[in-house]
Amino acid sequence: MAKIYTIHPETPQTRTLEQITAALKDGAVMLYPTDTVYAIGCDLNAKSAITRVRQIKQLANDKPLTFLCPSLSDIASYAIVSNTAYRIMKHLIPGPYTFLLPTTKLVPKLVMNPKRKTTGIRVPDHRVCQGLMQTLGNPIISTSAYLPTDEDMAETAMRQIEHPISGAELFDRLDKLVDLIIDDGSEPQIQVSTILELTTETPLVLRRGLGWEAVADWDTGGDGDEQPA
DSSP, rough: OOOEEEEEESSHHEEEEEEEEHHHTTOOOOOOOOOSSSSEEOBBOOOOHHHOOOOOTHHHTTHHHOEOOOSSSHHHHHOOOOOOOHHHHHHHHSEEEEEEEBBBSSSTTTTBBBTTEEEEEEOOHHHHHHHHHHHSSOEEEOEOOOTTOOOOOOHHHHHHHHHHHHHHHHHHTTTOOOOOEEEEEEOOOOOBBBEOSSSSSSOOOEEOTTTTGGGGGOOOOOOOOTTOO
């Protein structure tokens, strides 16, 4: 069974953050809230934990994983950021946006797309996520808590609008798959992040999610083949 940590959503307790991040450094996998959906994640530098995340989600090794960074300056350490990408990200973060970017050598191979050497990076507008990263000192993996046995994402979203899943139900479903569950009292959301392709000179919207209206002018109908999990 997973260990549940109850944490304050606005002022996360320092001791609780320290206990969680100590476990993450030892390779724990967690279920945690973000500014979009609940996510399954771990320390970016814990290779065994990343492997477990891929197994839980049944993701092929060529499927890039998203990870969270605390700020734009941190993104620059893990991705090659063009002037255009910098201006776009500075305008949008923190917020519900995933940026698909070329990686630097600091990104583990287990996380990136091995052919394109790209990955998805987010800067969340969420105090628990920010507290975790600041205490841990590393970015954290963030892949939605939807499991492979769930329906197609669109069908899942429609079903949950009519019959929303509760936090208790979500915790019960993931209880035997993760080591830690972080409960900030929020109920699971159904809207995912908007994914922006920033590896090219012209930005592309690969997935419409929260905040999509702010980047609607860039939507050229990307097919989403390289979407991170």
